[in-house]
Structures are given as C-alpha cells and as structure tokens.
Amino acid sequence: MILIISNNGDTTTTQVIKYLSAMRKPFIRVHEDEFFEIKTDKKRIYMVSERHQFFLDEITSTWYRRGRLKFKRLSYDNDSINIHMDETQHWLEDYVIKTLESKKTINKQTNSHVNKLFVLEQAQKAGLNVPKYFLAENTDEVVVNTTITKAITENVILDSINKYSDAIIYTSIIEEKEKENFFITFFQEKIEKDFEIRSFYLSGKTWSTAIISQSDEQTKTDFRKYNYKKPNRKVPYQLPESIEQKTHQLMGLLDLNCGSIDFIKSGNTFYFLEVNPLGQFLGLSTACNYSLEKEIAQYL
Structure with a gap:
C-alpha cells in the first residue's frame, strides 16, 4: 500500500495517482485536514480517520508531497492524567512517523522544509x-543595481491590497539605499x-x-x-x-x-x-x- 500525504487540490498529486491507478497499485491519499487516531488490533498498530483506515505494516512506500501526517489526541477530564497521556501519545506519534520514514519514501515528514x-x-x-550573499539590517554595504534581495523563507504569499489576488515576494534588484534600519534581510550578488x-x-x-x-x-x-x-x-x-x-x-x-x-x-x-x-x-x-x-x- 502506498501512502501519499498531500494538499486537497494539488494537481501534481492527482497526475501521479492516475499512473498508480493505471498500474493497479493500491494507495491512500491523505489530505491536510485529515486527523488520525492510533489504535491497535491483535498486536498490530493501525491508523483511523474519518476517511481512511490502514495498518502501519501495510504501508510499503510513502510520498510526502505536501503537508504532514496529523494526529487526533485523546484526553480526559483529569489534567494530571492528561500530562501522561500527552507524553505517551507524543511517543506513539513519533514511532509512527519514524516507522513510515524507515520504509521507501520520497523525502520525509521531518525534513520536508529546508533552511x-x-x-x-x-x-x-x-x-x-553560490552567488555571494550576506545578511544585513541596513543597506550600508549594499552596492546599488548589482545586489538583489529575496526572502530567507520559502515562497512568501501576502494578502494583496487587491482582494481578488495575492501578493508574492519576488526577487528584486536594490535600486536605492534605505535611510533607516530594518529587520534582518537576505542580500545576494546579482549575476x-x-x-x-x-x-x-x-x-x-x-x-x-x-x-x-x-x-x-x-x-x-x-x-x-x-x-x-x-x-x-x-x-x-x-x-x-x-x-x-x-x-x-x-x-x-x-x-x-x-x-x-x-x-x-x-x-x-x-x-x-x-x-x-x-x-x-x-x-x-x-x-x-x-x-x-x-x-x-x-x-x-
């Protein structure tokens, strides 16, 4: 059984699934709004959500396309018991993730985002x-028109002034210096x-x-x-x-x-x-x- 963790509307995932279906390979597609409970049956661990149920040892390969495997935690009215429950459930979840990552995978949940x-x-x-780069809180050392700036993080999408669209932070050329300091920013040589x-x-x-x-x-x-x-x-x-x-x-x-x-x-x-x-x-x-x-x- 192939486990695919993805966003609901990801077109790429859908295209891959078409090939898996043509090859008659069984798969489960987990969406980002899906939460699983960890259960056992005859010494075997299995996962249950509103959409899916599968035994952990049935999974042969995993694709972490988008998102992550999410878990629904149980709790009692007694807070002192819940402290132990949370710790126990944390290690159960950790076991599930590590077990899946020990199988054949395309990347892993634990390294799906990079610095x-x-x-x-x-x-x-x-x-x-690698083009020369540096971090700075001002433009004192920036050479105008030969330096670019980009986000340190992954692709950043901001709410646009135009309610019908989003604003993406693109790579930009520094055309003039700033008079004031600002938050730490990534600068790089323009090639x-x-x-x-x-x-x-x-x-x-x-x-x-x-x-x-x-x-x-x-x-x-x-x-x-x-x-x-x-x-x-x-x-x-x-x-x-x-x-x-x-x-x-x-x-x-x-x-x-x-x-x-x-x-x-x-x-x-x-x-x-x-x-x-x-x-x-x-x-x-x-x-x-x-x-x-x-x-x-x-x-x-």
Whole structure:
C-alpha cells in the first residue's frame, strides 16, 4: 500500500495517482485536514480517520508531497492524567512517523522544509558555485543595481491590497539605499545570467529545463513573474556531469532524495540558487515531455 500525504487540490498529486491507478497499485491519499487516531488490533498498530483506515505494516512506500501526517489526541477530564497521556501519545506519534520514514519514501515528514541559509552553506561544501550573499539590517554595504534581495523563507504569499489576488515576494534588484534600519534581510550578488535552469531530482536522477527568461523584462530578474501572454521558452537541458554529481552530493548532505533545484548559467559558470523539496515541476515536465509524474509513480 502506498501512502501519499498531500494538499486537497494539488494537481501534481492527482497526475501521479492516475499512473498508480493505471498500474493497479493500491494507495491512500491523505489530505491536510485529515486527523488520525492510533489504535491497535491483535498486536498490530493501525491508523483511523474519518476517511481512511490502514495498518502501519501495510504501508510499503510513502510520498510526502505536501503537508504532514496529523494526529487526533485523546484526553480526559483529569489534567494530571492528561500530562501522561500527552507524553505517551507524543511517543506513539513519533514511532509512527519514524516507522513510515524507515520504509521507501520520497523525502520525509521531518525534513520536508529546508533552511535556505543552511542549504547554501552545504551547497558550497558540495563544491557548487553560490552567488555571494550576506545578511544585513541596513543597506550600508549594499552596492546599488548589482545586489538583489529575496526572502530567507520559502515562497512568501501576502494578502494583496487587491482582494481578488495575492501578493508574492519576488526577487528584486536594490535600486536605492534605505535611510533607516530594518529587520534582518537576505542580500545576494546579482549575476548576469544567460538563462535559468530548473532541475528535478529524484533518487540520483536529474531532469533539467532551460528557461529562457532574459529576453523578457517582466521575467528577467525572477522568472516566477510569469508572462502568460508571452510565456518564456522552456527546453530540455543537460547539466554538466560534474554539476549533477555535486547536486547529488548536496542532496545527500540535506538527507533529501527529491526536490526542485534552481540554477543560473552565466558564461561557463553554473550558480546554485536553492532547492525546494515541495517545488512545482508539472509544468516543466509537460513542456519537456519528461513524464516526471510517471517516474514518481514507478518509484513508489
């Protein structure tokens, strides 16, 4: 039995499930609003929610696509008993998660989110080129027009002034200095790039796509500012073997076996930007005919 933990409306998960269904492989898709109770039956542990029920030893592989396995905790009216109950349930939950992670998995619940600053340090240890970066509370050391800023966290979406849309924090070029101090911010050297590369990594294999974003002012600094009227050209791309080997080493250092990885090419140099274990890849898979959703289904 394959266990898939995902968001309710995630299209990528649905596409992978289509292949699993065609292969007649049994699976359970757990949504982010689903809570499980841990129970036992004849010395076997099983999980129960309003939608699903399965024995822990029935699961052969797990895909942590989005979200996490959530648990419903039981309690009594007596607070002194609840302290013991909470601790016991914590270790039961920990056992369930560790047991699932010991099976064949695509990533793990415990490392589904990565720290970008730590990732950049590990990328340098793996021998990958990383644009120079620093943290600062002011722009005193910032060189205008040759420095960019981006979020330290994963993709940030803010409530927009326009109630009909959200506001995404994109990579931006620093065009003028600030007079006042501010909260700690991530700054990075602006690299003049030939094009961007999005790679999908799965268990030692890498599929890459060149994104020709530089000829469009809207996508020049950050290709996520999609131009839907005139989309960027996307073509299959082969990274140098040395870069793929260093990427494989990096994923090992991060204890990840799957993720979307961003590079930029400038002249003969490839720069590593970031890795997202939960990154989107379906659009690039379609554009390059990679059938990555089939690769995932076969791996599971």
